[in-house]
Amino acid sequence: MIVKSADFITSAVTPEQYPPDEGPEIAFAGRSNVGKSSLINCLVNRRRLVKTSATPGRTQLINFFRINAAFNLVDLPGYGYAKVPEKIRRQWGPMVRRYLSSRTALKGVVLLMDIRRTPREEEIDLLDWLLEKAIPCLPVLTKADKLSKHKQKLRAQAIAQHLALDRTDLIRFSAKTRLGKEQVWAAIEELVLPAVVSSRDAAMGAPFEENAT
Ligand SMILES: Nc1nc2c(ncn2[C@@H]2O[C@H](COP(=O)(O)OP(=O)(O)OP(=O)(O)O)[C@@H](O)[C@H]2O)c(=O)[nH]1
Ligand SMILES: [Mg+2]
Structure with a gap:
């Protein structure tokens, strides 16, 4: 993917504050501090488009970014961080669920999990919920640079087994070394491209093929 603009x-927080529901859109979900904001910055080759922080719970709002004037990437606030004020923690579930269940533009969710940790109830619940809603999910294992290549493979195997997925379904990623960046982009492109092409077709009033000379 060549990123010309981001x-x-x-x-x-609430649907009234979302930008127009015009697709396609890909959202990034996962535990607080797992590396969602860092992954988006890495994808778009920007150091600070999205704020990252060593303090978990930094992203507490739903943040929308427009890429190449063609599709959106959405940074969702992370869940599961105990030190986030109670009021914000209580608002997390409904805020994210409301977004995920109401957004027509949503074409898929990238679910980030720390490669060193065994996924817990939250990840399994989210996976099941996405499956039920027929929203494609792309599981990504973050911070792979923290482990040797051999350990990465073992962890990927264990996590896949835990989630009842195939090991090849899991992309190993590092914002530090950029491992997996192209793989994540390729998967995102596959999800957003049909929608981009069809909206362009609609704008042109005819399918591409018929306009081609
Ligand atoms: N070594 C390493 N550190 C990473 C990687 N990705 C993120 N980090 C670090 O992990 C911390 C959290 O990263 P963020 O991208 O802010 O995480 P987040 O998931 O957006 O966190 P919240 O916004 O709190 O939900 C920061 O200190 C990052 O520098 C990675 O691939 N490798
Ligand atoms: Mg963040």
Whole structure:
């Protein structure tokens, strides 16, 4: 993917604050501190488009970014961090579920999991819930640079087994070394491309093939 432009659109809590529901859109979900914001920055080759922090719970709003004036990437706030104020923690579930269940533009969710940790109830629940809603899910194991290549493979195997997935379904990623970046982009492209092409077709009033000379 060649990223020509990446712009912050807006932050939102409630649906009224979302940008127009015009697709396609890919959301990034996962435990607090897992590396969601870092992954987005790595994908778009920007150091600080999305704020990252060593303090978990940094992203507490739904942040929308527009890429190549063609599709959106959405940074969801992380769950499961105990030190986030109670009020914000209580608002997390409904805020994210409301977004995930109401957004027509949503074409898939990248579910980030720390390669060193065994997924817990939250990840399994989210996976099941996405499956039920027929929203494609792309599981990504983050911070792979923290482990040797051999250990990465063993962890990927264990996590796949735990989630009842195939090991090849899991992408190993590192924002530090950029391992897996192209693989994540390829998977995202596969999800957003049909929608981009069909909206362009609609704008042109005819399918590409018929316009081609
Ligand atoms: N070594 C290593 N550190 C990483 C990687 N990705 C993120 N980090 C670090 O992990 C911390 C959290 O990263 P963020 O990208 O802010 O995580 P987040 O999931 O957006 O966190 P919240 O916004 O709190 O939900 C930061 O200190 C990052 O530098 C990675 O691939 N490798
Ligand atoms: Mg973040």
